[in-house]
Amino acid sequence: MDDLGSADSLRLNLDYYDVRDPVLVIQGDNLFTIDLNDFIKTHETKGAVLTIALSVVDNVEEYGIAELDTDMRIKRFVEKPSAAEAPSKLANAGIYLLSPEIRRIVNDEELKKIVDERRRFDFGFDFIPYLVDKGFPVYGYTLNVWYDLGTPERYLKSMHEVLHGAMNIRILEERIAPGRNIWVQGYSEESFKRREEIIRKYNERKLFIDGAALIGRHTRIGEHSRISDSNIDNFCILGEHVTVERSAIMDAVRIGDHAQITDSIIGRKVVVESTHENPTVIKSTSVIGNAVQLEKGCRLVRTRINPGLKIPPGMSYTDQFLQTYEDIVERAT
Incomplete structure (x- = not known):
């Protein structure tokens, strides 16, 4: 069976493993800190079908960008917009919390028809905009620390900042010199x-x-x-x-x-x-x-x-x- 994108991978796994519980999805090229209890609580309190972790970026052209209302609900989502078209600088960090209702939504006939026409089912280009445009409750959750490791340059920059204390990394051994990482x-x-x-x-x-x-x-x-x-x-x-x-x-x-x-x-x-x-x-x-x-x-x-x-x-x-x-x-x- 063909996999038509990141959201299609989700659909296939939900069906194959008969998943009926909330699902946490994390893309593998991220490094971040998050209070999972607060993330889950926010998702449940808002009654969201999807909550997306967001982080402020300067280079909006490389990410999916969200526009929020005053209650953190996503009003609009644009994948990789130009700087002029970007509704904000809040980028999709590739961390999603999905309610059990998502399984029914990804199997809706209307959505299946769209996927068949596009031959693609990607979170950023297809699924998130579909949920927002259809009025499903999709909310944002901002992260204080997030690194995109998707390029060698970003990987090395992230490594440098983490080594210098940007994140509280857990290392059993003590530092070999006082006050030095x-x-x-x-x-x-x-x-x-x-x-x-x-x-x-x-x-x-x-x-x-x-x-x-x-x-x-x-x-x-x-x-x-x-x-x-x-x-x-x-x-x-x-x-x-x-x-x-x-x-x-x-x-x-x-x-x-x-x-x-x-x-x-x-x-x-x-x-x-x-x-x-x-x-x-x-x-x-x-x-x-x-x-x-x-x-x-x-x-x-x-x-x-x-x-x-x-x-x-x-x-x-x-x-x-x-x-x-x-x-x-x-x-x-």
Whole structure:
């Protein structure tokens, strides 16, 4: 059975699992804080069929935008309007609370006919405007903290702000230095040893951590390396004289000596070969897919690489998207 969009996914799941209770829908590329009890209470008090979490944005062209009345009821909803057409700056945050009545509504013959004609059933473009236009009680609920993680730039910006305290993230370990948001994780006996090793190097000034940082379990970092405003996940190995600034390093990454990674995202199990004579440089919102292998001396600027590719030594790319092995040769500069 074809899935015609985000709202169609909801319809299919409601029917398949015979859901007859209220449903909370959360899109996966969000980071937010919310008082769920208050969210549910507001939904029930208003008698809403749908309550949508909203957040103020500047770039209205990228979101569904709601216009509210004085009671927080949504009067109008426009998906990705121009700045001139936007009824407000309140954006759909992709968090919905739906009453059981929704199951009947999504199976109404009138709505099914619209879906068949459009061959699409999306929350923002189709379902929310339909409910509002038909007079169903649709309400907004404003969030104080919300991040859209849908692009690499937003992901890194969100990571930076969260590391610096924009959200109360739950980390079991205490900060390694008073008044500084630097955490090194370690649960098991072996990972605790790795944690103590990083703290010792930091205290002896053999490892430099600037700004804020979260370093995961079992991670090893060589001497004279510098970590700044970054997240390094579990089971990573960083060599000596490595620089990581404002970047996200996923699980089980290996980074060679003298590598420089700035404002970029490195996927899981990536290998970055690098030496003092031939350092590898990754910067300017480059994104490296899982299990990529970069040989020494590579230079990537605003470049994205699909998972699993192997890049030969000394290759240089600027503003490229490497999807195949043919791209590796043809797009080098």
